[in-house]
Amino acid sequence: MGTEEHKDxxxxxxxxxxxxxxxxxxxxxxxxxxxxxxxxxxxxxxxIDTKKCTQCGRCTTECIKKPSxxxxxxxxxxxxxxxxxxxxxxxxxxxxxxxxxNQLCPTSAITRKFIEExxxxxxxxxxxxxxxxxxxxxxxxxxxxxxxxxxxxxxxDNCNECAITRACPSQAISRVESTEPxxxxxxxxDITWKNKS
Amino acid sequence: MRKVKxxxxxxxxxxxxxxxxxxxxxxxxxxxxxxxxxxxPATVTPAPRAVFMEYLDVAVLIAALSLITWFILKKRSRKxxxxxxxxxxxxxxxxxxxxxxxxxxxxxxxxxxFNEGYYIPVTAILFFVIPILYTLFFGRTFCAGVCPLGALQxxxxxxxxxxxxxxxxxxxxxxxxxxxxxxxxxxTGTDFIICRYDPFVGFYRLDASFFxxxxxxxxxxxxxxxxxxxxxxxxxxxVILGLVSRFSFKHMxxxxxxxxxxxxxxxxxxxxxxxMPVPEKEKxxxxxxxxxxxxxxxxxxxxxxxxxxxxxxxxxxxxxVNSKVKLASEILNNTNYGVVGRxxxxxxxxxxxxxxxxxxxxxxxxxxxxxxxGSWFLGGFIGLxxxxxxxxxxxxxxxxxxxxxxxxxxxxxRCMGYCPVKPEKK
Numbered sequence: 001m002g003t004e005e006h007k008d009x010x011x012x013x014x015x016x017x018x019x020x021x022x023x024x025x026x027x028x029x030x031x032x033x034x035x036x037x038x039x040x041x042x043x044x045x046x047x048i049d050t051k052k053c054t055q056c057g058r059c060t061t062e063c064i065k066k067p068s069x070x071x072x073x074x075x076x077x078x079x080x081x082x083x084x085x086x087x088x089x090x091x092x093x094x095x096x097x098x099x100x101x102n103q104l105c106p107t108s109a110i111t112r113k114f115i116e117e118x119x120x121x122x123x124x125x126x127x128x129x130x131x132x133x134x135x136x137x138x139x140x141x142x143x144x145x146x147x148x149x150x151x152x153x154x155x156x157d158n159c160n161e162c163a164i165t166r167a168c169p170s171q172a173i174s175r176v177e178s179t180e181p182x183x184x185x186x187x188x189x190d191i192t193w194k195n196k197s
Numbered sequence: 198m199r200k201v202k203x204x205x206x207x208x209x210x211x212x213x214x215x216x217x218x219x220x221x222x223x224x225x226x227x228x229x230x231x232x233x234x235x236x237x238p239a240t241v242t243p244a245p246r247a248v249f250m251e252y253l254d255v256a257v258l259i260a261a262l263s264l265i266t267w268f269i270l271k272k273r274s275r276k277x278x279x280x281x282x283x284x285x286x287x288x289x290x291x292x293x294x295x296x297x298x299x300x301x302x303x304x305x306x307x308x309x310x311f312n313e314g315y316y317i318p319v320t321a322i323l324f325f326v327i328p329i330l331y332t333l334f335f336g337r338t339f340c341a342g343v344c345p346l347g348a349l350q351x352x353x354x355x356x357x358x359x360x361x362x363x364x365x366x367x368x369x370x371x372x373x374x375x376x377x378x379x380x381x382x383x384x385t386g387t388d389f390i391i392c393r394y395d396p397f398v399g400f401y402r403l404d405a406s407f408f409x410x411x412x413x414x415x416x417x418x419x420x421x422x423x424x425x426x427x428x429x430x431x432x433x434x435x436v437i438l439g440l441v442s443r444f445s446f447k448h449m450x451x452x453x454x455x456x457x458x459x460x461x462x463x464x465x466x467x468x469x470x471x472x473m474p475v476p477e478k479e480k481x482x483x484x485x486x487x488x489x490x491x492x493x494x495x496x497x498x499x500x501x502x503x504x505x506x507x508x509x510x511x512x513x514x515x516x517x518v519n520s521k522v523k524l525a526s527e528i529l530n531n532t533n534y535g536v537v538g539r540x541x542x543x544x545x546x547x548x549x550x551x552x553x554x555x556x557x558x559x560x561x562x563x564x565x566x567x568x569x570x571g572s573w574f575l576g577g578f579i580g581l582x583x584x585x586x587x588x589x590x591x592x593x594x595x596x597x598x599x600x601x602x603x604x605x606x607x608x609x610x611r612c613m614g615y616c617p618v619k620p621e622k623k
Contacts, residue, residue, distance in 0.1 A: 020443075021446065028333075054549060116233040
């Protein structure tokens with residue numbers, strides 16, 4: 001009698017275990033199925049919307065990458081090649097030379113190259129750039145806004161939740177499709193940059 | 198004639214309207230036309246990591262899980278588990294820099310379930326689901342040496358000390374609370390707290406804030422003496438895997454054949470996850486049992502309700518983590534984020550968006566409402582966990598052999614080496 005009871009108990013336990021297993025399997029399957037219906041096979045990456053960015057400077061400090069994955073990008077197509085560049089020189093600078101004290105960039109990441117009178121070309125050394133956005137602010141205030149902050153996708157770790165997003169006061173960072181990972185102006189062919197003339 | 202003129206004017210206006218959309222695109226300083234024949238360089242935009250590489254990660258996950266399961270269940274090899282741990286640290290840890298990870302995927306899943314506008318990547322779903330499936334079939338082999346966080350802690354557990362059973366039970370409730378909080382914050386689109394407070398990711402990235410570096414170092418230091426402190430007393434994914442593992446189809450065993458109760462494996466488990474044989478207890482009186490279960494039956498719903506009530510009274514404090522709620526509160530109270538002398542960056546940025554304060558308030562109120570509902574659920578959930586833990590303590594579990602506790606066993610395979618029993622020859 002006693003052994004029979006014992007056996008009976010074991011089989012009941014087995015039954016419960018089996019049904020639990022099936023429940024979990026169905027639950028996980030259902031969850032995965034419902035999620036798959038609203039998922040995407042492609043990849044989403046983080047990017048800054050330059051129209052929303054206010055160049056607060058937090059990209060430098062909040063990114064988990066040091067130096068930040070946010071870099072200044074130069075849309076040459078929009079650049080006026082100015083001698084007095086608002087992105088290169090400190091405001092109120094005395095003479096327009098490449099002397100360190102004249103430069104706005106804290107890491108001297110912008111090089112100024114003479115092209116022809118009176119035009120200068122500005123290039124950014126991405127290795128030196130820390131994404132502080134000082135030049136972007138200067139260029140946007142006085143110039144054409146050809147300097148823009150963007151997340152360099154070859155550096156970005158594509159974190160689950162971008163650490164800068166949480167700190168960004170302008171909510172300028174969002175997920176974009178990896179097939180078109182840059183949101184800066186002056187890149188795409190369908191927006192043609194016209195001169196004022 | 199007038200009609201034609203009107204049409205012409207409308208047409209002209211349309212062109213002008215189209216023109217004005219392009220106003221932002223007109224440069225203050227025209228782009229020069231170079232006489233020296235200088236060609237303008239192209240803007241370099243480095244491409245992101247290829248999509249197929251993400252699927253490679255999934256393939257590596259499946260391969261690693263299969264291999265480690267084979268090492269544990271078939272080969273009964275601790276050495277295999279160790280080298281798989283090293284691989285996980287190198288690949289998922291240092292190479293992938295702790296991202297993508299199954300623990301963090303909980304938040305993607307929660308956000309996708311509660312947020313219509315969020316499209317979850319397929320790889321995040323797979324990283325969430327695949328280890329659960331493996332656990333359902335083979336126990337927590339993922340924890341053993343595929344999870345980079347677990348692998349790291351497992352390797353540095355040099356001098357593990359037993360933790361008192363009552364302390365283990367009490368601390369064991371923390372992961373449930375952490376899981377609940379993580380889901381609440383992810384579902385409201387507030388924050389991914391598991392990722393933010395991941396103690397080891399800074400180690401893998403060789404870069405962390407000072408605060409997180411100290412936390413990570415503390416965990417590693419404690420981990421030398423108390424094995425896997427994060428896995429046992431914090432990991433929210435471990436909660437899910439622990440629950441699933443209870444019903445695992447084929448869990449690892451300490452002995453390859455019949456247990457001979459030699460007690461050699463007794464102290465081998467660094468996690469205190471071995472069920473010891475217990476002497477048969479004298480059966481309690483039915484009245485005592487009935488009384489106790491009636492009491493517990495009343496206590497659990499009371500705990501659930503009390504938990505919900507308690508936490509919902511703090512829902513505004515919980516909601517303050519949300520940046521939008523915080524912004525609304527700062528503007529409402531005119532506190533300027535505690536910044537003196539100038540306007541806070543957040544407020545300047547908000548003004549530049551052109552959104553009205555009323556809109557912001559209604560959005561924030563909406564989020565606070567979500568937190569009110571969420572905190573009821575979270576509080577109830579925590580109450581339930583407390584209640585079920587109490588019930589679990591009163592249930593007498595009878596064991597005749599030494600066997601792994603399926604829920605807390607991390608399948609590290611250490612105990613197997615202590616077993617003198619040889620597998621039966623077929």
